[in-house]
Amino acid sequence: MPELPEVEVVRAGLERHVLGATITRVEVLHPRPVRRDLRGQAGFAAALTGRRIEAARRRGKYLWLPLDNGDALLGHLGMSGQLLVQPPDAPPERHLRVRIALAGAAEGRELRFVDQRMFGGLSVSAGGAELPPEIAHIARDPLDPEFDDDAFVRKVRRRTSGIKRQLLDQNLVSGVGNIYADEALWRARIHGDRPGDRLTATQARELLRHAREVMVAALGEGGTSFDALYVNVNGESGYFDRSLHAYGREGEACERCGTPIRRIAFMNRSSYFCPVCQPAPRKRRAVVPRVAAD
Numbered sequence: 001m002p003e004l005p006e007v008e009v010v011r012a013g014l015e016r017h018v019l020g021a022t023i024t025r026v027e028v029l030h031p032r033p034v035r036r037d038l039r040g041q042a043g044f045a046a047a048l049t050g051r052r053i054e055a056a057r058r059r060g061k062y063l064w065l066p067l068d069n070g071d072a073l074l075g076h077l078g079m080s081g082q083l084l085v086q087p088p089d090a091p092p093e094r095h096l097r098v099r100i101a102l103a104g105a106a107e108g109r110e111l112r113f114v115d116q117r118m119f120g121g122l123s124v125s126a127g128g129a130e131l132p133p134e135i136a137h138i139a140r141d142p143l144d145p146e147f148d149d150d151a152f153v154r155k156v157r158r159r160t161s162g163i164k165r166q167l168l169d170q171n172l173v174s175g176v177g178n179i180y181a182d183e184a185l186w187r188a189r190i191h192g193d194r195p196g197d198r199l200t201a202t203q204a205r206e207l208l209r210h211a212r213e214v215m216v217a218a219l220g221e222g223g224t225s226f227d228a229l230y231v232n233v234n235g236e237s238g239y240f241d242r243s244l245h246a247y248g249r250e251g252e253a254c255e256r257c258g259t260p261i262r263r264i265a266f267m268n269r270s271s272y273f274c275p276v277c278q279p280a281p282r283k284r285r286a287v288v289p290r291v292a293a294d
Helices: 004-017 040-048 151-160 163-167 178-188 201-222
Strands: 020-028 057-059 062-066 070-074 081-086 096-104 110-115 121-125 262-266 271-272
Touching: 004 057, 004 081, 020 040, 020 178, 057 262, 070 081, 070 110, 070 271, 151 201, 163 201, 178 201, 178 271
Parallel strands: none
Antiparallel strands: 020 096, 057 062, 062 070, 070 121, 081 110, 096 110, 262 271
8 A cells, every 4th residue: 555655756746747737527437436425426527627726735645636616636545546647648547447637737638546456536525625624633644844743652652552553543643554664663673563651752752763764765766666556646666665674575684683574464464573673572461460368
């Protein structure tokens, strides 16, 4: 699934190519990608037609394009979604689901939503130009200038759940997915199952710093691509997968200590870690209730 760096690369591409463009036609080729829009296919198309795109914004893994009437085109890429800017005469992609014709600043271009697995989607958010209400509950991400580091550390250290599970909680911190969580934890030498309340404040801050650093580095490489499912708006893949230290490296030597990287099942996914650099936490001792003497 695209994570913060990949989605930010797409957002920046949209900002370069479609700002100021007017939507002249919307064609929904499959109903599933617009299933979250209560207007239905025709209503979705009608709500966009004639509107001008004012900006390109992101929170976590969600993108939205504010429109000139105060609404917004809200999108989530899901597992395999792509937003591409193409000339209208470009051959249709195999999994093309929605095509949006543009005029004005993007004359002669189309915005295309392509999604093989169709877990992602588009919708029109009424009054959502500043922040769509559908995603108002999602926390800011570590690259957001207004992200509150102190609040993050306090919340993490109050919870008994494992720190990786917390990193993936979009209500606590958004944009961090499986890949960058594993990479940040490897850099911080912390096992993903370590409970938050067993981290020191310094460890929690260091982990947050590593999460920022790994995502900034990924942005510089255009994101992480393991196959053709993630590309930017020009159809180009990112290259950060070549710089990963833990994720996807099962059996390869840890770059710090030489121990083979391990993979374990985690929340219907996988976790990759070094068993030496990131030792598993000890199990908590069961509390045996005392029996009062007679």
